[in-house]
Amino acid sequence: MYDLLIIGAGPGGYVAAIRAAQLGLKAVVVEKDTPGGVCLNWGCIPSKNLIHQAELFHSLTEMEAVGVGVSRDSLDYSAVQGKSREVVKTLTNGVAGLLKRNKVEYINGTASITGKGEVSVDGKQLQTRNILVATGSRPMEVPGFEFDEERVLSSTGILAMTELPESLLILGAGAIGCEFAYVMNSFGVKVTLVEALAHILPTEDFETCAVLDQALRQSGIDVRVKTRAGNLSRGNDGVTATLVAEDGSEETVAAGKALVVFGRSPNTAGLGLVEMGVKLDQRGYVPVGDYCQTSAAGIYAIGDIIRSPALAHVASAEGEMAVEHMAGHKPPRKAVDTQLVPSAIYCEPQVAGFGLREDEALLDGIEVKKSVFNYHGAGKTIAVGKPTGLVKVLCDPQTDELLGAHIVGHNATELLHELLLARSAELLPEDISTMIHAHPTISETLMEAMKGVNGSPIHGY
Numbered sequence: 001m002y003d004l005l006i007i008g009a010g011p012g013g014y015v016a017a018i019r020a021a022q023l024g025l026k027a028v029v030v031e032k033d034t035p036g037g038v039c040l041n042w043g044c045i046p047s048k049n050l051i052h053q054a055e056l057f058h059s060l061t062e063m064e065a066v067g068v069g070v071s072r073d074s075l076d077y078s079a080v081q082g083k084s085r086e087v088v089k090t091l092t093n094g095v096a097g098l099l100k101r102n103k104v105e106y107i108n109g110t111a112s113i114t115g116k117g118e119v120s121v122d123g124k125q126l127q128t129r130n131i132l133v134a135t136g137s138r139p140m141e142v143p144g145f146e147f148d149e150e151r152v153l154s155s156t157g158i159l160a161m162t163e164l165p166e167s168l169l170i171l172g173a174g175a176i177g178c179e180f181a182y183v184m185n186s187f188g189v190k191v192t193l194v195e196a197l198a199h200i201l202p203t204e205d206f207e208t209c210a211v212l213d214q215a216l217r218q219s220g221i222d223v224r225v226k227t228r229a230g231n232l233s234r235g236n237d238g239v240t241a242t243l244v245a246e247d248g249s250e251e252t253v254a255a256g257k258a259l260v261v262f263g264r265s266p267n268t269a270g271l272g273l274v275e276m277g278v279k280l281d282q283r284g285y286v287p288v289g290d291y292c293q294t295s296a297a298g299i300y301a302i303g304d305i306i307r308s309p310a311l312a313h314v315a316s317a318e319g320e321m322a323v324e325h326m327a328g329h330k331p332p333r334k335a336v337d338t339q340l341v342p343s344a345i346y347c348e349p350q351v352a353g354f355g356l357r358e359d360e361a362l363l364d365g366i367e368v369k370k371s372v373f374n375y376h377g378a379g380k381t382i383a384v385g386k387p388t389g390l391v392k393v394l395c396d397p398q399t400d401e402l403l404g405a406h407i408v409g410h411n412a413t414e415l416l417h418e419l420l421l422a423r424s425a426e427l428l429p430e431d432i433s434t435m436i437h438a439h440p441t442i443s444e445t446l447m448e449a450m451k452g453v454n455g456s457p458i459h460g461y
């Protein structure tokens, strides 16, 4: 008899398993594939390694300017891909090692719930007091845009691709679409990036996205917003699609391959959830309570199968919280506060943010005090050749409380956490603006943006 059986060893499941072991629970995690889930195998990690390699490749231009020449024609993309898979292996082995070190039992197999406290793993019955479902998500397939992983790729397909196409049509300019647009363009692929909504990264702040949009266009990417794709057809030479702009004008675009990234679908079918009384919503997500409890006693659900932001760090936080709850501890937090969840998009320039966005404030009639500081005001950004970017903070006009922060620029995803800590600890702009920041650092942009809330930055333009 286990205290806890976890289905899925992604960043939700494996982190929950380790926390369970730390709390003295007898835990087992069942994974049908490789430890680490989508994040380590087909998501965050391989994509970030490709971005890193794309940045290195891109930096050859700077090297050429000082006389170091490397032939771009010698690029071997299968070796790039090989490097990315090596990194994946190191980290998935690391997760297996962590589980072992924490004495979490790991079973490789496919699990389904067959009764109260009973889980079948490839036909073998296991008994457990609690079940945590952390089965994650898969690329969303839309009629007319089905994946064949040859011509029409999902994010998994493009992460397995060993040869570069001459051109790539990317449908969907969310985080994954933008990151692959950056990677493929850096390696010399002609990229068309299509988004139906008003701007790329539709869930991010429009001003930061405008900076990224301009940078992508300047690097040669054909960015189309307010444009719908249809009639995707595939032939021996590649794909064609009809792009319909907002004004109704149509254009047929051809490319070697298409990458379709319209979203993700939760993996909740075939697990025995409904049979056990676990409610699912129309799209197959699991509605949960404050500590990720489902509608069936003893069954919890976390990560991409619930309606919180589909991010690895959210899945991990939920995993810890659910386990603390079932262990009878007071979890450090009740539910994940989406206002405090950082978002991070890793192309160059990076985009990162949390909390209130300016467009939401405008729409909901929320008054804000806004301060924006441009990256080029901090000497370090010029010194390292990354002057493009801005830091935007939105504060409550009465209390100065930080309501949201949005950054676009080099290292934005690392910088954001200073502001997130300020928000979590309820610090005021003066706490950051009077704190001495090392010079030269890009962090000085945060100090300067905070000076701008109730006064003026020193290096403002």
Ligand SMILES: Cc1cc2nc3c(=O)[nH]c(=O)nc-3n(C[C@H](O)[C@H](O)[C@H](O)COP(=O)(O)OP(=O)(O)OC[C@H]3O[C@@H](n4cnc5c(N)ncnc54)[C@H](O)[C@@H]3O)c2cc1C
Residues within 6 Å of the ligand: 007, 008, 009, 010, 011, 012, 013, 030, 031, 032, 033, 034, 035, 036, 037, 038, 039, 040, 042, 043, 044, 045, 047, 109, 110, 111, 112, 134, 135, 136, 137, 155, 176, 267, 271, 302, 303, 304, 305, 310, 311, 312, 313, 314, 315, 344
């Ligand atoms: C290309 C890409 C890039 C991304 N980049 C980022 C990023 O930079 N930052 C970020 O925060 N997020 C990123 N994400 C999202 C992130 O990967 C997910 O939010 C995260 O992996 C969700 O974690 P999870 O534990 O809920 O599920 P998953 O990571 O999907 O893991 C679920 C696991 O459950 C297993 N499983 C499913 N059914 C069963 C079963 N019946 N029996 C046994 N095992 C089963 C699966 O094999 C899988 O290993 C990215 C996603 C993609 C696709």
